Amino acid sequence: MAILSTPLHYLSSVPLVTRVFTGATVVTSSYYLWNRWTTGQFFLPWLTLVPGSSLFFPWTFLTSGLVELSIIELAVSLIMIPASLRYFERLWGTVETIKFLVVCIIGPNLIAFAFNWIEFIATRNADMFLYGMQYYGQMTLFISFLVAFTQVIPEHQVQVFGFIKARVKRLPMAYLTFSTVMTLLGFQSPYILIQFGWFVSWIYLRFYKRNVSDTVGGMDTYGDRSETFSLISWFPPFVHTPLSMLGNTVHRLASRFHLIPSSVPSDLEAGYSQVPGGARAEAERRRALALKALDQRLANSSTSSPPSATNPPRGSQSIAASSSQPDGPSKQVAPQEADVADSVDSKDQAR
Numbered sequence: 001m002a003i004l005s006t007p008l009h010y011l012s013s014v015p016l017v018t019r020v021f022t023g024a025t026v027v028t029s030s031y032y033l034w035n036r037w038t039t040g041q042f043f044l045p046w047l048t049l050v051p052g053s054s055l056f057f058p059w060t061f062l063t064s065g066l067v068e069l070s071i072i073e074l075a076v077s078l079i080m081i082p083a084s085l086r087y088f089e090r091l092w093g094t095v096e097t098i099k100f101l102v103v104c105i106i107g108p109n110l111i112a113f114a115f116n117w118i119e120f121i122a123t124r125n126a127d128m129f130l131y132g133m134q135y136y137g138q139m140t141l142f143i144s145f146l147v148a149f150t151q152v153i154p155e156h157q158v159q160v161f162g163f164i165k166a167r168v169k170r171l172p173m174a175y176l177t178f179s180t181v182m183t184l185l186g187f188q189s190p191y192i193l194i195q196f197g198w199f200v201s202w203i204y205l206r207f208y209k210r211n212v213s214d215t216v217g218g219m220d221t222y223g224d225r226s227e228t229f230s231l232i233s234w235f236p237p238f239v240h241t242p243l244s245m246l247g248n249t250v251h252r253l254a255s256r257f258h259l260i261p262s263s264v265p266s267d268l269e270a271g272y273s274q275v276p277g278g279a280r281a282e283a284e285r286r287r288a289l290a291l292k293a294l295d296q297r298l299a300n301s302s303t304s305s306p307p308s309a310t311n312p313p314r315g316s317q318s319i320a321a322s323s324s325q326p327d328g329p330s331k332q333v334a335p336q337e338a339d340v341a342d343s344v345d346s347k348d349q350a351r
Contacts, residue, residue, distance in 0.1 A: 014082075015089040017097050021066075022082045025138070028066040029074045036069075043134055049109050051116035052130030061113070065105035067136045077138045084145040091152070096210060103204050104144035108196035109135060115192070133189035140197030143179075146172040147201040151229055172198060173234060202231070207260045222261040 011019065032044060045053035049064040068074040089097040112135050120129040146168075149156075154169035166174070179194035207223040227233070231247050232240040254260045 015086060015094070015097075017089050017094055017101070018082055018086045021085060021101065022078065025066050025068070025074075025077060025081070028063065029068045032067050032069065033071070033074075042069075043131075045134075049113065049135040050131060051113050051120075051133065052126060054113060061106050061109045062102070064109060064134075064136045065138060065141065068138070069136060073137060077142075081138050081141055081145070084142075084149070088145070088148060100144070100148075100201075100204065100209070101141070103208075104141055104197060104201050107200035107204075108140045108193050111196040111200070112189075112193055135190050135193055137190055137193075139179075139190060140193040140200075143172060143175055143194045143197040144201035146175060147198060148205060151205055151224055154228065202234075205229070206231075 028047070032047060035044065036042060043050060044067075045060070046057045047060065047063055048067050049060045054060050068077055085097070085101075088100070092100070116129045116133060120126055123129065150169045150172055154167070156168045157165055158168060158171075159165055160171075175194060176198055179191045182191040183195070205224055206229060209223055211221045211223075232243045235243060251260075
């Protein structure tokens with residue numbers, strides 16, 4: 001009985017969106033593989049994105065992201081995507097995760113659709129660019145989640161294929177380079193979706209994603225306007241200057257026409273109007289978390305050793321303990337949190 005209940009217990013612990021999306025991927029991909037095996041049709045224009053037919057089947061801009069054309073591709077997607085989706089669904093919540101999925105599937109498909117039509121207009125080769133390519137799969141989601149991981153844990157080190165060590169922030173550009181090489185070799189479909197997926201996911205996380213847990217002055221915050229997540233941070237230094245000029249120009253136009261959410265006053269005070277760069281939209285939440293951690297640390301120290309006349313105040317006691325033992329990494333957290341608390345207090349007084 002325990003053996004039978006283990007899979008059910010595991011499934012019940014998986015968030016709803018992750019379960020539904022994974023199940024839809026398995027069902028849709030299985031249907032495609034069964035149909036191709038029985039009929040021999042490689043193109044299914046009512047299920048995958050074929051630029052010449054998608055105007056008549058608009059739902060394929062979404063359903064194509066649920067289809068893998070081979071068992072190997074399906075296995076890789078089932079290993080990578082549900083684990084990433086589960087992580088971010090618990091971090092972001094159900095609504096924001098659904099919005100991220102929809103944007104990062106439909107957005108790159110729309111760009112690929114328009115790109116193929118531009119190629120057709122330039123070459124008049126409908127057999128190749130309108131009916132000879134189909135876009136499918138979750139490569140675009142894979143690059144999108146890599147961009148999201150770069151935002152959340154950029155310095156985390158992972159092992160690729162069990163022996164290649166790399167930091168998370170290096171993985172998106174490596175995957176993007178692979179996409180560029182495959183596209184130049186003639187495999188535009190579906191590998192060019194990786195490039196479009198990177199751009200769409202960065203735009204969404206940079207400017208549009210709503211930070212649910214953040215309120216600054218009673219206002220919701222959007223995106224991540226930090227220097228480490230700016231556009232130029234993805235590229236080598238020698239192209240930073242032209243990209244900065246281009247980014248500033250595009251951002252000014254987008255702000256003028258209200259194409260991106262307005263910044264909150266604290267972002268403006270911290271230099272948010274300088275793009276790329278500016279203060280992190282989530283700075284207030286992180287400061288609040290630091291203050292909460294400081295309070296918990298001080299509360300734990302007070303319960304373990306009751307205050308007396310000979311004991312110094314709790315805050316100075318923590319700082320003194322950390323200064324007396326400089327070699328202990330865990331003892332240096334309190335001064336940093338105290339500095340954060342002081343900076344927040346001084347900022348509130350200034351306001």
